[in-house]
Amino acid sequence: MIIDGGSCTNVAFTTLVSNLSFPTQDHLNPYKLRWLNKGSEVRVDKKCIVSFSIGKVYKDEVICDVVPMDACHLLLGRPWEFDRNTTHQGMDNTYSFKHNGMKVTLTPLPPNQRNYGSPNMPEELNGVLFLSESAMEVQKEESNEVPAEVKPLIQKYKDVFPAELPSGLPPLRGIEYHIDLVPGFVLPKRPAYRCDRTTTRELQCQIEELMAKGFVRESLSPSAVPALLVPKKDGTWRMCTDSRAINNITFKYSFPIPRLDNMLDELSGATVFSKIDLK
Template sequence: MHRLMLMRFIIDVDNCENVISEVAVQKLKLTTEPHPASYSLAWLKQGNEICVTSHVFVTFSISSAYRNSVWCDVVPMDACHLLLGRPWQFDRDVCHEGRRNVYTFTFSGKKIVLLPSEDAQCMSSVGDSSNLLSRSLFVREMLAEGVVLLLVGTEVTGVSTVPITSEEADLHPKVATSISEFQDVFPANLPQGLPLLRDIQHQIDLVPRASLPNRPHYRMSSAEHEELRRQVEELVQKGYIKESLSPCAVPALLVPKKDGSYRMCVDSRVINKIIVR
């Protein structure tokens, strides 16, 4: 019976042997053989040498285009399951492009190109922090492990005690939830009056000896003029604005909103040209 396993592999141009991890050998239940020439490795675990005493004949495939069998030395390592060193690269006449980190070789008359990190490429379109798998990778992982744990998220109703208004219903669900949670931060009407005076007061300075603009007001209908007067009086009553002492004047205009009401705007384009940046 053939056993399948989704393996992580590394191609190392500096390694003189093909290496497979003990974990992969145990999962695949491969039959090892005594190594014809035992030797020691020190790079796998700093400070301790590992004695290689066995090797195994491993058959592996990369997608459906390439399938090969190689002899690999069995060692305890967790960096990957399979490490393909110079023997495999010599047999396949592999060409490494350092700038693109791509390995190219010919197999059965076909050109095989190995791109870096297949899993990372499959997830690159959904973000670096994503834990999503493509369908093919999921199937391979399921065949290798044999067990799949499924976590299903369901919407919980009746948790929020604050009703959502019609305006909030048009917002993104996360935004509407935040507004409902912090109702005191988003009151329907602002408190009257301006905040208390602070230690530092700011002002807008004009360029010295600049010509002060005095623009005429925009033409508007009697209804628009009445609406502008109403909004100004309301703002004065609430303490949001006060009579201007500026020697220059800038016009105000009304812009219609979607609900039919008007938003008052101040045309400060001319005065902005002579302020100190």
């Protein structure tokens, strides 16, 4: 089994599904893949529910696309990470999440138990993790120099990407943004976050800076949203507002923004686009 944060779907090996007699269903949106299997592209038109367990604590089932692949038997991609709300620790290479009220942490196998081969790979190739020279694409070192054909375009729209944001709010538009609350709900009351003296001083400095530039202004509303500071990797602080309580009573938009991985799947292989596609 492989956990792959770059995969847009969960995948099950066709031989695994066949040997374990998992019932399959027709895929609602068949598509083609070229990266999971050596050779030509593969048409994905079947899916199934795969039950699995890791250790004695974590038992789960996922909906997988059925694909003949060389990588592994079961691949858990971004849909599994999204549904389980996993947290990946890159340094330790672990995945943590809550399952049935318990915290689960998946760790990689120790080096003496790892098998870098694949189920369909010939025995003489097992353990080989290198690409041939013909399979590699040699890339030039990245350069910060802007190509000559792009410079006129950047110069034309230089006001769109300034080095610093101009002071003040954008001009009034035909439609102004507002938050629609569900009728009948009472505004929730939450206590303010406790802050020490240093955090309070930094929070006040950031608010004064935003007010001086005209990005925010003093609110006349009787309600407020609690704010707090979160440390960043470079040692500075980022101001965050806790809008979870107000989001719970906000009228949900009828047409939510589609997931990026689904959009990429739909556009896979396309070379010509129209205004209808963009809408």
